Structures are given as structure tokens and as C-alpha cells.
Amino acid sequence: MINVFHIVSNKHWTGAEQYTYDLVDRLRNDPDFYAEVVCRKHPNVLKQYRRLEIPISILPLKGVTDIDSPVRFARLLRKGHNIIHVHSFRDAFMAVMARRISENRNTRVVISVHGVYKPKKNYMYNKLYKSIDCFVFSSQMAREAFVGKANKSYADRAVVLRDSVCDSLIGTQVPDLRRELAMDHHQALIMYHGKISPEKGIEALLGALTHVDKAKYHLVLIGEGQPKYKAKIKGFIVAAGMVNNVSLLGFRDNIMEYLRQADFGVLPSIQPEALGISNLEYMMAGKAHICSNNGAQPEYVHDGVNGLLVPPGDEHALTTAINVLINDTASRSRMGTQAQKDFQDHLDYPTFYQKMTDLYRSLLDTAPVVDIDTAQ
DSSP, X not given: XXXXXXXXXXSSOOHHHHHHHHHHHHHTTOTTEEEEEEEOSOHHHHHHHHTTOOOEEEXXXXXXXXXXXXXXXXXXXXXXXXXXXXXXXXXXXXXXXXXXXXXXXSEXXXXXXXXXXXXXXXXXXXXXXHHOSEXXXXXXXXXXXXXXXXXXXXXXXXXXXXXXXXXXXXXXXXXXXXXXXXXXXXXXXXXXXXXXXXXXXXXXXXXXXXXXXXXXXXXXXXXXXXXXXXXXXXHHHHHTTOTTTEEEEEOOSOHHXXXXXXXXXXXXXXXXXXXXXXXXXXXXXXXXXXXXXXSSGXXXXXXXXXXXXXXXXXXXXXXXXXXXXXXXXXXXXXXXXXXXXHIIIIIOHHHHHHHHHHHHXXXXXXOOOOOTTTOO
């Protein structure tokens, strides 16, 4: 049996936590694996993980200067074959220190890089990179952004394993949005879901909608963000006279049940996405969606075939794309059908899970890399 410890230290529920949740949900029912989550004592995060009814270890996880966490975590690593799967470089420091303290050479450290990063070149990070057994990138673009600038010795430990998404119900009732929002039957229900933050291009989306006939749509924004930025968004909505056309619903469980009610999605991120989990969710739901072309999205979204690609921050292009999907229902349906087929053929969760567990097994068949404190 392989022991898999997922370490997450965010205060809020983000894509990294959902990625971990879905993976652990399957690991706990796999007889070849034991799964445990290591996290901080934050109620919003703990509430979600406790639904899995798995072991959870609560540690401070305060970063490089935190001595307590690796000492305590090392006790869990004394025996057996272990995978420590981290989701930030901050937590990777703790993981490699705990491995060293445990003195168990049958322990590997894996990092899923949830973003587009260039490697840091200072002494500590160079040592850290040498101590990580495998870097997992969700797209070729994200891998090239990191490895292309890094020491080439990292390249053989950097793999592309595209994330996936799954549909899991947790018992929360989902309302009929059209009825709740008192929408006319001919209006298109447009949806954005994700973090409510500047880099997601929400202001460009709202700006584009000022040039769209208000009688033809209702936009729903699902997600949480900083109160100041949410207040700014609400101010824009009021000033633009869009109060009856835009609704902010906050965080919602069972997101797929909301997506299935949408006519199409819009994900106009300004910041390059390492993959774009929200994009995959629209594809799984069989919905056409509009997204930016500045990240990994073009690796699986093909313009006019299973979605529409637009330049980031381009309100004119967004307006044009939105009007296409509002007015051409046949094209909208065709793209949604193709998106769902592409997801099922290439991006489904069982394929991702099999590749990830194969990676875990393969790492424990190889010699360990040298820990940061012993590297010469």
C-alpha cells in the first residue's frame, strides 16, 4: 500500500483544494492507497474535507521558518512507502524537511504547480527544486514557462498531466435559476464561475455587455472574492444600469448543477491560465463557452469548434463572441456537443486518475532525490 499525504495551506477554498478533494475522494476507495489531508485550521477548508470522512492532520504550515510542522509531520512518515503531494512551493519546503527528519528513504515529494510560474533563482529555491521528485504541470504551456527558464536538469522530473474535473453532489439543493431570477424565456442565461478578482477579466466582461441588448441576456456571477473588489463590481453594475441583468450569487456547492442551467459560459481571464478548470467544467456539461487565448486554453479549446477564443481584455471581441452565442443557437448547441465529446474522449477524470496513480507508483520504483539539507 502507498500512503498519500496531500498538503494544502490556503485559508480559502480554491482550485487547488478542489483538485485535492476530488483526488482524495478516489484514493480513499482504492485498496492500493491510504489517503490523508494535511491542512491548516481554517473552518471553510476543514468543512469541505470533513465531508470525505478521511484522516485529517492539522498543522501550522507557516512556511520556510516553520519548524514545528515538519517535525510533527515527520512522525507520519517513519514507515511505509509515502507520497507527499504538495500544491505550493511554500508547502514543498515543509515536505522535504519532514522527509529528511523521518529518515524514511521510501518517501517521495510531488508538487502540482497550479499556475504559470518562472523559477526563482536564489539559493534556497535551487536546493528545493533539486529535492522535489516530480513537478506536475497541467499544460505544456505551464511546463515551458517553468522549465524553459530553469536548469535543464529539472526537465526529466517535469511532466505534463492535464487536470480534470468530476461531478460530485453533496446534498445541497440547487434552485431553478430562470425562475429565481424571473428571466424571460427568450433571454440567454450567461454564466461566469470562479474567483471574483481583477485578473479574471470580469470588468472586461461587464464592459462588453454594455454593448449587448439587455433584453437578450442575464449574467450570473458565481464565486467569492475580496469585499473591496466585489463592491467595485457592484458599483459598475449599478452605474451601467445593469442591475436587472447581472446577479452575484457568491460561492455555491454543486457547481455542475448550475452550469447545466446556463446557455453558455464566459471565462475572460486576463492572467494566463495554467489550464482553466472552469473551462473543463463547461465542456463536461456540454456547454459552449468563451475564453481568453493567452494561457493553456488553446491546447484544448478550438475556436469555433468547441468554444470561442478571444484576446484577453478585448471588450470588442468579447461583445462579438457573446452576440454570436446569444443569437446563433444552432452554433451554440454544436459547439457544446463537440466540447462534451472532446472532454469525454481526452479530458475525463478516470483518465487523469489513472495517470496520477501510475505516476505515484513509478516514483516509488526509482531512487530518491537528495534532500535540500544534505545536497552538496
